[in-house]
Amino acid sequence: MKKQLILEDGTVLIGEGFGSETAVWGEVVFNTGMTGYQEILSDPSYCGQIVTLTYPLIGNYGINRDDFESISPAVNGLIVKENAEFPSNWRSELTLDDYLKMKNIPGLAGVDTRKLTKIIRQHGTLKGMICGMEENPQEIIASMKGKELPTDQVKQVSTRTPYPSPGRGNRVVLVDFGMKHGILRELNDRNCDVIVVPYNTTAEEILSLSPDGIMLSNGPGDPKDVPEAIEMIRNIIGKVPMFGICLGHQLFALACGADTEKMKFGHRGSNHPVKDLRTGKVALTSQNHGYTVQENSVAGTELEVTHIALNDGTIEGLSHKNAAAFTVQYHPEASPGPEDANGLFDQFMEMVEAEKKEAVINAKA
Amino acid sequence: MPKRKDVNSILVIGSGPIIIGQAAEFDYAGTQACIALREEGYKVILVNSNPATIMTDTEIADVVYIEPLTLEFVARIIRKERPDAILPTLGGQTGLNLAVELAKAGVLEECGVEILGTKLEAINQAEDRELFRNLMNELGQPVPESEIIHSLEEAYAFVEEIGYPVIVRPAFTMGGTGGGICSNEKELIEIVTSGIKNSPVGQCLLEKSIAGFKEIEYEVMRDSNDNAIVVCNMENFDPVGVHTGDSIVVAPSQTLSDREYQLLRNASLKIIRALKIEGGCNVQLALDPDSFNYYVIEVNPRVSRSSALASKATGYPIAKLAAKIAVGLTLDEMLNPVTGKTYACFEPALDYVVTKIPRWPFDKFESANRTLGTQMKATGEVMAIGRTFEESLLKAIRSLEADVIHLSLKNEQEIDDRLLEKRIRKAGDERLFYLAEAIRRGVTIQTLHDWSKIDLFFLYKLERLIAFEQELADKPFELETARAAKQKGFSDKTLANLWRVEEKQVYKWRLEQGLIPVFKTVDTCAAEFESETPYFYSTYEEENESVVSDKPSVIVLGSGPIRIGQGIEFDYATVHSVKAIKEAGYEAIIVNNNPETVSTDFSISDKLYFEPLTIEDVMNIINLEKPIGAVVQFGGQTAINLASKLVERGVKILGTSLEDLDRAEDRDKFEQALSGLKIPLPKGNTAKSVTEAALIAAEIGYPVLVRPSYVLGGRAMEIVYKEEELLHYMKNAVKVNPEYPVLIDRYLTGKEVEVDAISDGETVLIPGIMEHIERAGVHSGDSIGVYPPQSLSEEVKKKLVSYTVELARGLNIVGLLNIQYVIANEEVYVLEVNPRSSRTVPFLSKITNVPMAKIATKVILGQSLKAQGYESGLVPEQDGVFVKVPVFSFEKLRRVDITLGPEMKSTGEVMGKDTTLEKALYKGMIAAGMKIREFGTVLLTVADKDKEEAKALARRFSNIGYQLMATEGTARYLESAGIKVKTVGKIGAEGQNLIDVIRKGEAQMVINTLTKGKQPERDGFRIRRESVENGVPCLTSLDTAKAILRVIESMTFSADALKPMEQAKEGVLL
Secondary structure, three states: EEEEEEOOOOOOEEEEEEEOOOOEEEEEEEEEOOOOHHHHHOHHHHHHHEEEEOOEOOOOEEEOOOOOOOOEEEOOEEEOOOOOOOOOOOOOOOHHHHHHHHHOOEEEEEOHHHHHHHHHHHHEEEEEEEEEEEOOOOHHHHHHOOOOOOOEEEEHOOOOEEEEEEEEOOOEEEOOOOOOOOHHHHHHHHHOEEEEEEOOOHHHHHHHHOOOOEEEOOOOOOHHHOHHHHHHHHHHHOOOOOEEEEEHHHHHHHHOOOOEEEEEEEEEEEEEEOOOOOOOOOOEEEEEEEEOOOHHHOOOOOEEEEEEEEEOEEEEEEEEEEEEEEEEEEEEOOOOOOOOOOOOHHHHHHHHHHHHHHHHHHHHO | OOOOOOEEEEEEOOOOOOOOOOOOOOHHHHHHHHHHHHHHOEEEEEEOOOOOOOOOOOOOOEEEEEEEEOOOHHHHHHHHHOOOOEOOOOOOOHHHHHHHHHHHHOHHHHHOOOOOOOOHHHHHHHHOHHHHHHHHHHOOOOOOOEEEEEHHHHHHHOOOOOOOOEEEEEEEOOOOOOEOOOOOOOOHHHHHHHHHHHHOOOEEEEEEEOOOOOEEEEEEEEOOOOOOEEEEEEEEEEOOOOHHHHEEEEOOOOOOOHHHHHHHHHHHHHHHHHHHHOOOEEEEEEOOOOOOOEEEEEOOOOHHHHHHHHHHHHHHOHHHHHHHHHOOOOOOHHHHOOOOOOOOOOOOOOEEEEEEEEEHHHHHEEEEEOOOOOOOOOOOEEEEEEOOHHHHHHHHHOOOOOOOOOOOOHHHHOOOOHHHHHHHHHOEEEEHHHHHHHOOOOOOOOHHHHHHHHHHHHHHHHHHHHHHHHHHOOOOHHHHHHHHHHHHHOOHHHHHHHHOOOHHHHHHHHHOOOOOOOEEEEEEEEOOOOOOOOEEEEEOOOOOOOOOOOOOOEEEOOOOOEEOOOOOHHHHHHHHHHHHHHHHHHHHHEEOOOOOOOOOOOOOOOEEEEOOHHHHHHHHHHHHHOOOEOOOOOOHHHHHHHHHHHHOOOOOEEEEEEHHHHHHHHHHHHHHHHHHHHOOOOOOEEHHHHHHHHHHHHHHHOOEEEOOOOOOOOOOEEEEHHHHHHHHHHHHHHEEEEOOOOOEEEOOOOEEEEEEEOOOOOOOOEEEEEEOOOOOOHHHOOOOEEOOOOOOOOOHHHHHHHHHHHHHHOOOOOEEEEEEEEOOEEEEEEEEEEEEOOOHHHHHHHHHHHOOOHHHHHOOOOOOOOOOOOOOOOOOOOOOOEEEEEEEHHHOOOOOOOOOOOOOOOOOOOEEEEEOHHHHHHHHHHHHHOOOOOOEEEEEEHHHHHHHHHHHHHHHHHHOEEEEEEEEHHHHHHHHOOOOOOOOOOOOOOOOOOHHHHHHHOOOEEEEOOOOOOOOHHHHHHHHHHHOOOOEEOOOHHHHHHHHHHEEEEHHHOOOOOHHHHHHHHHHHH
């Protein structure tokens, strides 16, 4: 069935609907990864957004049991050039269409996604709606312009109650702002005794769990929409080693007195080069963010910029000068994308171990 | 890291002649590298034996040597030039092997030359099977169970343990020469024996066959700071078992989930890091379609055919950046040349699908074994880009110029179901089309998968395409269905066939309906960043990105895939033409589909359209660009063949007009023109039927030369000596009818001469005359050409010049022309006129310093030769002697008869230059890979008609100390003339026969001339093939033999005994 994508700038793109038949609106963004649509769809950071995939053939290897990054996808809609009817891969269990239907997510295929990507690149991310052909674009545009994008995405995707993912190693409290399962997997791989807590857990509550380390997860939206988390972080820095990813990184920066800002169209893809300023080495990273830590705002804080995006120079990594804490804007847990930065989790573990040792020495002294 | 200051001059090694497995991709890589190194301020010294390359243009490097790529000659260059470093990773396997040889011989150490890019240790680790396996084990990277063997006995032992099938991979060979899959003992004996012979170190790897796994390639790069990236990954349509050079390849991978993608990416990066390669590297992997198990198949520690493909598929210029990395620059400090704004340290994101299909030479070698395995057989390839897999596949098919424009066999009604299954089970060049036919016959894709192991993803796509044909046929001229067809890549011609109308009707209707493609940019980043790269492909979508400039433009049609008869020479001319168009102030637009070449480097032209060279695809571009005209004379027959259709559609052909092109190619019109000019040509006529052919032949007298009109590289051309042979030819080799007539000419035995010229209609500039070593009857492309002519009288030369001038003027040539003459009894006859660029343009341009293609382009654009400073006539002859020696790839093509004849068989050429003919020939032959020994044994088996001539040759061989062996008839003949000769038995004879002699390496050279008929079962054929397969030079023309003899004679001192006393006395008395 023909459906349309109406953008707030007046552009209308017509395609073939698949997945759910519901109409949705949201911020339209693009991701340039050539593989990993299952992980992208289930990444809670896309909460409320309509994702365009620039690679034209999507669904080729189907949907499998293993590669989800969350149980319930939070993405609002999916736009592709071609939706594969016939997936082929040994792990494939569902077609993309089946999956989207099951999860009530509308898809639009047959769109000139390159044209759409260029619009987003030039205009910045913009509001859009996937709806039936009966809708009048002018009316839709007017109504979209009148509406604000949601600000409670973290609340929508965070766990409501704490839960453990037990292990015999270091205890890590993982604050879920819209956590990708990959982060949990990496911690579990390192034998961590993980307790996942909701986004609005207080510092006191967290500290009462006696963690060896705190992990700040990724998540959707504007970090300034989650003031309670900023407060929590501020009260933990210096007390327990901390590692943050993506939204966790932005929240950490805000907690340390730096500022964040919205980017024109963000970084979303699996090929983002990030330079480690301390070693001069570049890692290819997986990224998904629409906000960034403002470069000038770091001066005067206790933060040090450790990583930058090679292409636009934006901040990709921070560390605290006087406390055991570091964060990155990109996704070391990959899924999808390159695993070049996977060692950051080991670094986190080393930091935790070092702090523990120091604590023992301090206790003896 | 900044570039190195301790290195000033760098020697770059090219890859030598075009052979199967090593084609134009290394000219592309080498040219990019030389330009990149000079950009950084280094002095570049280049050595390559192949004159038909852009890289050997003197403007590409500071010092250019066209010399044999052998230890002897390159060592000489190193001692003379004293470069600080050598860059061997851009010249394919040839460059790499040569670097190893130079290092082993101590030359590099002696002259203090450092190897850049890939260190010697890494080359050895990647190339030596045992070291490679050890490294993989260390890295924890799985490799298939295997064993290094040096003998057949060891092979037996391995098979006993592992069982069949096993793969044989000879060490240090290119394109898998001599390798293959063995399923039984017979194959094991054959392949292992030839593999050991072909490996320079007598070593083969026997490997458990993992045929049926997905074959995936990663193109990776690394710099000295250990930054490593993946430029592109590719998935082979054909599973493991078919050489990747012979596989249909798709980029990026289509059936890999992110986890599988990252698993193999991690493995590839781990390997390049372990090898410490500074530059590019290709990793081939096999992935189990049913688990995460994978194996590393092979690593090429250098740029390769795949890296050229990856560069064109992504826009990311691997060779250029690899060269800069080699001198110390790191990926994060170099800009991505495509965007100009982002850095080279990133991984390209594609927003389209790329399909590569190899181009095989089986249209020329019909008797060849067409099954595909680990030995590469393709001579070239095409690439196509689309927004769907279907679009890229169908565009690639019609780029092949293989008489198919769609998923269809040429002779499907002749194929029964059993043959169909066989052709699908065992991969061959046409498997794609057999698959389509099977689907039309109702075979399920599951069955096809069971037969072929090709992934269901691809088979399903084929199935949908076939199903859509019916839908399309049912709805002629229905806009939405036609649009859907276009989005799937269907051509106008296919629509026309389905709708039973003319192609032109579809084209007209489509334009009326506004159903036209848009052009999208290849930008490495899926539109994430702005880019100004002028690199486009067509697709049927909404937004067009190709902006037409105000500057008047000229469109140049390229020559498509490399094939026998249309090689890299035409790309050379195309590139020069583009440069001249730019110099003349026009916008130069190029259309081509060959990913290997320099012409498809987007930095060459103002705009590059990577598109099929069909009338439809070219018109789509012309309709948008509205150029002042099209240039067709540099792109070989591919471009020329489009001329009439372009004119029909109102496009102006720049240069020689269509009418005049036609006049040169149409036999009757040509004859009329010649008789008007009073220039003789061998008696001949055009036959439109078999009876007519017999009549004509009888009238002009045998032997006659027969060929279809409009030929490429002498395709289907033959000399026949009697009516019986003529009838056989007419029945088997050609389809004769009034539309496709056959030309029959008197065959003149004489000296063949070739002339290239440029004409503006008035002035006719002749850069040079080349004389062929082999007499007329051997295709000019397969002959050794000599400049300047060594045996022509002044009288004949004058005649050649005046005929050429008259012909160029008489045929109204504007631009280039090439004329083949035959000289018999001091009389000059015209054999043919090619109103276009020829194979010898680069060779002559380089020798004479006359940039022919550039001058011709300017003539075409309206600047007269006089205005360019040239006069009519022959350019004064250069000092020295230059020879062009053809190079063949026979060892890679089983069952192909190597006899030289009117049909071209060579894949490439080299140049030899020196002060005398003998020295030039020596270099040429050495560069062509021939081993010339000062002594040894020559085995002669010649036809009766050649015995007289062979006698003289035999005597000369005997005089310089060569032993002679001959089969009975020839031996008796020689003995009767007092020549000492050892008789060997014929094939099948008791005791030692000549096949044993060849196999045991007891003869260093074989001279065999063709008896009659061309049936492979004939003994002569077996002798020739055995020679090829055992690496013994086999000469089928006595003229070539004479030339070699001349070289050996000049190398050796004579060994004549003193004259007997009696005679001496007489001398005194007299």
